[in-house]
Amino acid sequence: MKDLLFEGYRTPVLLLHGLRGNPMELSTLAQRLHSAGHTVSVPFLPGYGQFSYDMTQLVRSEAWEEMARDRLAQLVERYGPAVAGGICIGADLALRMAEQEPGSVCALLLVSTTLYYDGWGLPSFRWLLPLVGPTPLRHCYTLREKEPYGVKNARVREWIARQMEITGTSAAGARDLPLAAIHEAYRLMRRVRKGLPTIRQPALILHAAEDEIASLRTPSLLAARLGSSCVRKFIFSNSYHMLTLDNDRDAVARVSVEFLNQLAQAEQPAARCLA
Template identity: 45%
Template sequence: MSTDGAIFHAGDAHAVLLLHGLSSSPLEMRFLARALHREGFTVSAPMIDGYSLDPARPAMEGWIDAAVAEFDALARQYRFVSVCGLSMGATLALAVAQRRPSAQALALLSTTLDYDGWAIPWYRFVLSWLYYSPWRRRWRYRETAPFGLRNAALRAKVARSMENTDFSEIGPATLSLPAIHEASRLAVHVRKRLPVIRSDCLLIHAIDDETASPKNARLVLARIGSVFQRAIFLDDSYHMITVDNEREIVARETVVFLRESEAAASGAARRAPVVSRALARRLRQIASVAK
C-alpha cells in the first residue's frame, strides 16, 4: 500500500482496477486485493479524487473521469483490464465500463443503485429535498450498527474504531449529504446505460444486505448487455462482503470468474478448462467430499 492509501501489486498481464465504496478508502478492498495478487493478477486500488475519504466538493462526473483515467493507465501497460467495485464502487465500475467497452470483465460486489436495504432509515426519501435546503452542507448521515457486517466481532471492532477516529476499515462514520446526492445522480446515470455495457459480468450480493437489497443485483442482471453473466447470492454476510464472513468466497469466485473471462477472450476456453489455484483448491474439496 502506498503512502496515500492506494494499493498496487504488480502481477501478470491481467490487471484489476478495484473501486471502493462512497467516501471510503482502499482499506475495504485490501483482503480481495491480496487474494487476487496471490493468484497472479496485477491489482490497483486507487484513491479517487473527489470520491475517496469524504471529499469537500464531490461531483459524480469527476468520479467517472478519475476512475476512467486509472483504467486507461492500466490499459496502456496490461493486455487485460477488469474492473471490480464494492457498493457505490460497483456502480462506478459500471460507469467505467460504459465509457470503456474494452473492459474485459466486471465484478460487481454489493451493487448499490438504490439505498433500499432493511437498515436504511425511512427518511431517505426526503434527502433529495433536503439537499436543496440551507442544511445541505451541515447535515450528515451517521452509520450505525450493523455497519454492513454480520460478523459480531468485526462489528464491535468497527464500532470502537468509529468512536475514536470517525473512520474504519469499512469506511467513514458519517456521509455528507452532497456525497449522497452525487451518488444518487451516478446511479441514475448508470441505470440508463446498462444495456450498452457488454463486458463479462459477475455479481455477488448478500441476500440480507442491509444497505442495498438484492433487487439492485437483479436489476443489473435484467438490463445489462453482457452475454457472459454470473450471479452469486450470499447467506452469511451483510453489505460489506469483502470483509465479512464470506470474504473468502467473494475472493475465490472473483478469481475464478476473471480467469474464465480472460481464457475465453484468449481462445483458451475452447482448448482446455480454466484451472486457477483457487479453482483447483475448490475441485479438490469437492473430490474429498465425494470420497
C-alpha cells in the first residue's frame, strides 16, 4: 500500500488511517484538503494497518505511536508545524502526537475517534474483551467484520463487501481484526484518555450519531476534557463509523476545510473558540 502525499502551499496535514486499515479510508478527505491548498500526507503504518497480501506482524501500540511521530517529524521538517488527524484509532494516535509533540502539532482533526468500544454494532460479549485481552488467548482469536462495515450507504457497503471477499481488505479496513490488535487499542485508549487535559491545540471533533463502533460517549468526553480553549464538535446523522466514506463524507470534508480556514484567519487561534 502506497502512502498518499498531496503537496500544497498551506499548513500541512497528517492524516492517520484506522486500526488494520489503510490510506484509502482517508483519500477523499485528503483530496478535499489538498484542493483547499494544504499539503496532505496519509501514510500507511505497517504492523498497525493492513492491505491485500500484507504479512506484516502486528506490533505493540507504543510502536504505532513511534511510527506516527516519525511521520509527523518528516512532514514538519519539510513543511513546518502540522495539523494532526485521523479516523478511529488513527484519531487516538493524533491525540497522542498532540500531547507528546505540542510544538509540531498546531491543530487536530478527529474523525470517529474511539476512546471506548461501546457502539451498537459490536458483539454482545464485547465486555469480555478487556478481560481476555491481557491473556495469551488474545493470540488465538480473530473477530470477522460483518455488515454494516461502518457504512450506512448501501452501494458503498456492497463495494466494501466485494473488496473484503476478494482481497481480505477494503477501503474500510481489513476483513479480520485480531483480538491482539483490540487489546493494543484498549491500551492506547487508556493512555489517550489520561492525557486529554494536557492537550491545548484547537480541535475539530467529527462523529456519527449512529456510530456502531464508538458511541457518542467519546465525542462528549473529548469536548469536556480536552485542555484546548477551542473545541468544535459536529455530529452527523446520515452515516455510521466510516464518516469519510459514507453519506456525510462531503460534509465532513467541507467542515474540515472551513475549520482550518477559520484557524488561519484567527490571529491567535489557540485562544479562540470557533463555535
